[in-house]
Amino acid sequence: MELGLYTFADVGTDPVTGHSVGPAERLRNLVEEIELADQLGLDFFGLGEHHRPDYAASAPAVALAAAALRTKNIRLSSAVSVLSSDDPIRVFQQFATLDNLSQGRAEIMAGRGSFVESFPLFGYELSDYDTLFAEKLEMLIALNEGEFFSWPGGKHTPKVDARGVYPRPFQDKLPLWIAVGGTPQSVARAAMLGLPLALAIIGGEPHRFAPLFKLYREAAVKFGRDPAALKTSINVHGFVAETSQEAIDTAYPPHSDVMNRIGRERGWGPSSKAQFEASAGKLGANFAGSPAEVTDKILANYEIFGFDRFVIQMAIGVMDHSKLMKAIELFGTKVAPEVRKATSRETETQPVPADA
Secondary structure (H helix, E strand, C coil), X not given: CEEEEEECCECEECCCCCCEECHHHHHHHHHHHHHHHHHCCCCEEEECCCCCCCECCCCHHHHHHHHHCCCCCCEEEECCEEXXXXXXXXXXXXXXXXXXHCCCCEEEEEECCCCCCHHHHCCCCHHHHHHHHHHHHHHHXXXXXXXXXXXXXXXXXXXXXXXXXXXXXXXXXXXXEEEECCCHHHHHHHHHHCCCEEEEECCCCHHHHHHHHHHHHHHHHHCCCCHHHCCEEEEEEEEECCCHHHHHXXXXXXXXXXXXXXXXXXXXXXXXXXXXHHHCCCCCCEEEECHHXXXXXXXXXXXXXXXXXXXXXXXXXXXXHHHHHHHHHHHHHHHHHHHHHHXXXXXXXXXXXXXX
C-alpha cells in the first residue's frame, strides 16, 4: 500500500497562538514538509488547487516543482487540479515539466472542484459545471497519448490540428487519477475511462462509502476493463500525535476554524469539540489519534475498501509548523511501517490461484 499526505496550504491566523501565516511563510514550510515526507520514505504528497484568500496553492505545479529539486523518491501530485476551469494543454505542460524536474515522479489528480471561485475568475459558467469537466478530461487524456495532438474542438475547447505539445513527460505518460467526493456518476466515469479513483471521505462513517468502490469495480468489468488493474485511494482528514488527546487538542482548533468558516458560507451549523472527538472514534471519518490508533483505523478501512493508497490531510487550517512536522514524523516512522508490515503480510498469505 502507498501512504502519503496532502494539503491545501492554508494561510491566515493560527487560532491558538494568534500568529499570522502568509503565503511566503506557508509555501516555504510546505517545501520542508514535502522534503521530510520524502526522507521518511512516504510515497505521495498532493497539493490542492484553490483560489481563495485562505489558501496559498492556486498553482500546485509551481510549488511542487520547488519540492521536486529537494526530494528524491516521493510522488508529487495535485490534489486536485480543478480541470473544469483550466486549460488542459497548460495543465499537461505544467505537470510534464514537473515530471522532468522530478525525473518521473509527477501525477495529476483531476477533479471538478468542491469550491467554485475559479469558475468566475476564469470566465466559466457554473451551469456548465459537469460538461466542462467531462470535455476537458477527455482532452487531457488525449494529450497524454502522444507528442502530436489533434482535437476536434467542442463546446468549451478549441479545435487543434496536429500540433506538438511540449515538453513530453519523463515517464511514458503522466499518471492521471480522478478524484470524487461521492457522486456515483463520477465513479462510473472513472471506471469507463480506465482511470484510478481517489475517494475523499471527510465526514460520516467511511464504511458507508464502500458501495462506491464496489460500483467502480463492477463498472470496470461492464466497460471491459480489469478492475484488478485499476488503483484506488481514500483521502481523509486526520492528525497524528503521541497520544489521542494530544492529537485532538492540536488538530481541533484549526480544523474547527476552517470548517466553521466554510460552514457559514454553505449554511452548515457550527462544529463542536465533542463532534470532532466522536468523528475520531473507530467508526468515524477523522483519522486523528495516536500512532497505534491511526494504524488500526487505516487497517480496518483497508479491510473494508481494499485500497492501494491511503492519503491523509493533517494540515487543516493554520497550525504551528513544528507540530505539523512532528505529526508527519510520527506518520512516517510509527504508522507507515506498521501498516506496510500488516498489508504486506496479508499479501504474502494470499492463496495462489490454481492456474498460476
